[in-house]
Amino acid sequence: MAYEIPVTQARAELADLINRVVYGGERVVVTRHGKPLVALVSAADLERLDALDAPEDEQVLSSVARVREVASAPREHRRFDVAAEHRGPEAR
Numbered sequence: 001m002a003y004e005i006p007v008t009q010a011r012a013e014l015a016d017l018i019n020r021v022v023y024g025g026e027r028v029v030v031t032r033h034g035k036p037l038v039a040l041v042s043a044a045d046l047e048r049l050d051a052l053d054a055p056e057d058e059q060v061l062s063s064v065a066r067v068r069e070v071a072s073a074p075r076e077h078r079r080f081d082v083a084a085e086h087r088g089p090e091a092r
């Protein structure tokens with residue numbers, strides 16, 4: 001859970017807030033009129049957030065690159081009475 005503090009108080013206590021984030025591992029949410037305005041997070045948290053913002057195409061491509069096709073034994077189709085089989089893109 002994040003520690004919330006009004007912006008006017010945060011201005012006066014900025015050095016202490018930074019220490020809480022860096023050394024205490026806390027997350028601080030600065031509010032204005034009770035609504036979240038900004039958050040102070042550690043550099044490690046920011047790196048994790050940036051990694052989540054990576055384009056989905058890159059994540060999908062890296063996942064697909066790890067997938068490899070494995071051929072099943074011809075008898076397996078008869079054994080499990082499979083009516084359809086996967087054909088790779090070259091079969092189209």
